[in-house]
Amino acid sequence: MVSQSARPAELGDKIVAKPALLAKLTAKDGQRDALLAVIADLGMRNVSGEPGTEVYAAHKDAGDENVVWFYEMYSDGDALAAHGGSDEMKEFGRATGEFMAGRAELIFLEPVCAKGLDL
Numbered sequence: 001m002v003s004q005s006a007r008p009a010e011l012g013d014k015i016v017a018k019p020a021l022l023a024k025l026t027a028k029d030g031q032r033d034a035l036l037a038v039i040a041d042l043g044m045r046n047v048s049g050e051p052g053t054e055v056y057a058a059h060k061d062a063g064d065e066n067v068v069w070f071y072e073m074y075s076d077g078d079a080l081a082a083h084g085g086s087d088e089m090k091e092f093g094r095a096t097g098e099f100m101a102g103r104a105e106l107i108f109l110e111p112v113c114a115k116g117l118d119l
Contacts, residue, residue: 018054018119019080020109023070026101032066035099039068042095046088052079055117066101073111 027035039058047056052075061067074080083089111119 018073018075018111019077020055020071020073020111021080022107022109023072024105024107025068025070025096026064027066027068027099028101029066031099032060032068035068035096036060038092038095038099043092046086046092047083049088050079050083050086052076053083073117 025035036058043058044056047053053072054075055071055073057071059069059071061069072083074083111117113119
């Protein structure tokens with residue numbers, strides 16, 4: 001389960017060629033390393049089979065020892081929907097749930113320019 005500050009549909013009639021998002025995962029106190037272990041194992045295995053998932057990168061928050069940030073980018077809206085609705089992501093949610101302090105926060109983005117990413 002996630003809380004979402006913006007959904008792709010709220011972008012109006014505009015089609016975003018490569019949707020992206022930031023996801024903030026807050027671990028229970030002292031559980032970030034356990035959460036990261038699940039992400040590094042199950043999470044990365046799951047996305048390895050998703051051809052439309054172009055970037056799926058986890059980051060430790062340098063200022064909060066309980067927070068993990070994801071940056072994700074997809075080839076198109078269908079790839080984002082396939083990722084979010086997959087059985088593997090449901091399994092991932094169950095596996096990470098015991099380490100989470102609450103729901104993930106999602107911020108949907110529209111990439112404009114970048115170095116190192118094919119937009």
